Amino acid sequence: xxxxxxxxxxxxxxxxxxxxxxxxxxxxxxxxxxxxxxxxxxxxxxxxxxxxxxxxxxxxxxxxxxxxxxxxxxxxxxxxxxxxxxxxxxxxxxxxxxxxxxxxxxxxxxxxxxxxxxxxxxxxxxxxxxxxxxxxxxxxxxxxxxxxxxxxxxxxxxx
Numbered sequence: 001x002x003x004x005x006x007x008x009x010x011x012x013x014x015x016x017x018x019x020x021x022x023x024x025x026x027x028x029x030x031x032x033x034x035x036x037x038x039x040x041x042x043x044x045x046x047x048x049x050x051x052x053x054x055x056x057x058x059x060x061x062x063x064x065x066x067x068x069x070x071x072x073x074x075x076x077x078x079x080x081x082x083x084x085x086x087x088x089x090x091x092x093x094x095x096x097x098x099x100x101x102x103x104x105x106x107x108x109x110x111x112x113x114x115x116x117x118x119x120x121x122x123x124x125x126x127x128x129x130x131x132x133x134x135x136x137x138x139x140x141x142x143x144x145x146x147x148x149x150x151x152x153x154x155x156x157x158x159x
């Protein structure tokens with residue numbers, strides 16, 4: 001069996017007047033993430049981790065923010081497509097482990113819902129999706145509540 005690991009990272013600014021999607025779940029928040037699609041940093045980081053593990057470039061290569069057809073797109077679509085790309089190359093997603101860095105809103109109450117949304121998009125069991133949250137101790141753009149970022153690590157396998 002061949003195993004590969006990929007690392008993903010994404011960042012988006014936060015501004016009032018925007019919806020805030022994280023892990024495919026719409027959060028209640030005074031600010032939302034700004035981006036070409038729905039700006040879901042968690043899904044974008046997971047996509048990059050999976051694509052990187054399979055040596056398939058990155059999310060921006062496959063779904064560039066210069067193309068109008070991706071404007072406002074639900075990021076769950078991207079994750080489903082990335083999963084299909086890996087499956088087409090005979091890769092199986094084994095698990096993902098993610099960390100979200102955000103001052104507020106607190107996302108711990110939404111983590112189980114996020115896992116239930118994300119797992120089926122990757123053909124995984126909920127127990128194979130790990131999501132953790134941390135603050136940036138009020139330092140930098142995250143600490144000033146100007147942005148949010150997410151990291152993801154993915155393990156994939158092939159017979």
